[in-house]
Amino acid sequence: MNAVFLNIEETRVVQALREAGEKLDGREGEVVLDFSSVRRIDSNALPAIEELARIADEKSVKVALRGVNVDIYKVLKLVKLSRRFSFVN
């Protein structure tokens, strides 16, 4: 099983996350979402991230977030979503 890499752009975080969720079919070993270009997330992004985590769990796919800045990491920590993902630099 291979890892799938997806780039997340700040201007369409929610959309990109939804698309990532739709693409998951359980054959991927791991999905790596690259947040390197995302400076900030808004209230709408959090439910989308949560939904992606749910789908990934359902399909037993590991999701790793790459390049998440510490401000966003803190947001994920505060809403207790950080434990649903692994983080890579």
Added chain:
Amino acid sequence: MVTTERVQERVQIPLAVEVLSAERIAYLDGLVRQAKTAAAVFTQFTQEEVDRIVKAMVLAGLEQAQHLARLAVEETRLGVMEDKVLKNMVATEFVYNYIKDKRTVGIIREFPERNLVEMAEPIGVIFSLTPITNPTSTVLFKCIMAIKTRNAVIFSPHPKAWHCCSEAVRIMYEIAVKHGAPEGVFTCLETPTLLDNAFLMKHKDVGLIDATGGPGVVKAAYSSGKPALGVGAGNTPVYLERTADLNTAVVDIIVSKTFDNGTICASEQTVVIDDEIYELALKKFADLGAHVCNEKETKQLERTVIDPQTGFMQPMAVGQKATDIARFAGLAVKPNTKLLIAPIQGVGREHPLSVEKLFPVLAVYRAKSVAEALRVCVEVNHAGGIGHTAVIFSRNDEIIRKFGDVINAGRIIVNSPGSVGALGAVYNDLVPTFSFGCGTGGGNSTTDNVNIFHYLNIKRLARRTQTHMWFRVPNQIYFNMNAVENLRQFPSLSTIIVTSPLLEQMGHVDIVRRHICPKTHVHVQVIPDAEPEVKVITQGVEALNFYKADQIIALGGGSVIDAAKIMKLKYESPEADLEYLAAPFLDLRKRVVQYPTEKLNRARLIAISTTSGTGSEVTPFAVLTDKASGRKVTLADYSLTPDVAIVDPQFVMSMPKGLTADTGIDCLTHALEAGVSNYASPYTDSSAMQAIRMVFKYLPIAYEHPQDEEARCMMHNAACIAAMAFSNASVGVNHALAHAFGARFGVAHGRANALMLPHVIAYNAAVPTKFMASPYTKGYVAHKKYATVSDLLGLGGHTVEEKVRNLIQATEQLLDQLGFPKSIAELGISREEFQRAVPELASIAFDDPSWRSNPRMPLMTELVELFWKAYEGRGVAKVGGTSQKQLV
């Protein structure tokens, strides 16, 4: 604010949540989740973004001030619409004026001189209860505070003010989100119930409860187990003192008490008026539209507005006009009556109108004296208003201060209206607020006007400070052969030479006498050559007083010089209590006990040492023995340091070999311990290192060839230089061990030090079991400093470990050379006897202040181990030995 209705909440608010339906719990959980998400997103916002949103909210609030005020009055039927408009404007404009330039994101305050920075951390989700009396203004205020501090708020308005509050929340929310605030940042609970409040107060994701309401709400908030801000009850006493500007005072009181029909809990409740101005004051009130009730009317009023069962005000009166209240009470008043004034004769349940009245009814009390007035004000303050607000009108500063002293109120308003004054920023420089902290007396955690800083966790970024240090030694030190000749440059009319019998016999006193300034009257005070006793000091001070001495020359070893230091102290400051001055301390600069600075007499102290070890001629220490109590008193203060030190080797040329060795090793121990001390500095290091080098070179010569002038001179100087080091860097665990052992077994101090020294070097050079906290050092450096010593001595070695080992070996060789016993066992102390003594020795050593500056904190077990190593002898002093891991 206390209304009877809300007082009843005190027992009604349930903290159990079992009876909430699953659907309702899901709804409440959803609100919290939404707020939590918004608060999390909000953490990413910058100060500039936050300030932009706040400004937009403030402008919207100002624009909607009348709309919201009208809604509030229509819904609650309390207060005055026009006044509520003003409240809404204060809650926006005045609050904005206070907060606009305040930083609430990232670094909020910097204290460069303290190397301290304060940073903001939002709270997260705030659960906020708002009152019926100031409904929309409180919502506006809290919304602005929350955005300024990047928090999300769930509002639970008073049910009878829900519509106007939810409208205020809507207006604030929409404008905030429009300008970028996270969605969900404010929500307003639909049809809030006591059960909802109880559930949210205990919700795990609610960070803070901000309860503006009656005592019931506040108590429930504080009982929830969550951090809470609560506003306590009020009952504002006012002292109208005879020196007051009466015209201003009367208008101010009317302004305040009639503002929004008296609904602000800081408004005046009972005015205590000085007898001299009582009639005039009431006339002025009446002239300006107040109705002063007669005795019968007062009774009618009491029955109407105060609940006889509870003793609290009737809810129906709250926020009503004076004329309406008069009508309820059956009083005939003029149609334009603003205020009803009811004279009372005391405070308490028998005087119903002495409680809080959130409507335009004011109690007045005629006081015959200032004392009576203050007493009645205190009674009012304690009749339900502790911690809240009080007011005084006076021109007498002393009385104003006394009022402030005896009244327990977070806000004591002087010569201005209570209600508007307490709100802040209008009549004074108090922080503008709509929540009055009432301190512990009011069941609150603060007496502040609640403001943005209560909506923040303030983090303190404390950078390591470079603590200032010191290097203090006598003003003048004269050294080398015949340095005593310098005595003649010190003018004196009356000099006392303190010395020992032996030195007098040896002719040393005569040498000194020869060099004292001519025409000086000289008296010789001979004292025993032993640790000074109280009696010796007393006799010395008597002599100083008798001869009116202006100069003391201490000629002797450590004991004699110590005695002279204490005599000087008692001579100059007769009231000095030596026991008190000997109180323990950790840091010299922070010590509790201060030595006297006022001097009755003044005398110059010149110390001439006759041994080459203690260095007492330059140290700030002195030891006294109180034979009566059997106690030893150690004094330490730089004021004890002699003014002049004379280090003249002619006085040590005849020192016996044993004393030469003992004092020389004492000197070496001083230098080695000062060198690795936590208080060591480059200043003390230079002295310590030089002294060590001199000891290793000259002590063996002085020991073997006592008449070698150079060696004697250098050892005498080394003792003084080492003492300069340890006077400022202190000593260490070696001294603690030696003090305990020497005192118990009667072993000379230098000899006791020698028995411990190699083991202590090894001990300090190893990885500490427990590090000492020390702001003066960076990292653990003792082993490296020993290595530096080793290098200075040219002992060789490539690694730190080798160098330390070489230093220990060199020290052991020196001790052997000087004929010191290799072990405690060699002193003839049996193992059994030593075993019995060791626990107590360790305990005494642990109590000894000497080790406080040691680089390594000695554990009791380690002290025991060190004693045993000293017992076994020098062979066991190995770096990285038994239980010590070597540092590299």
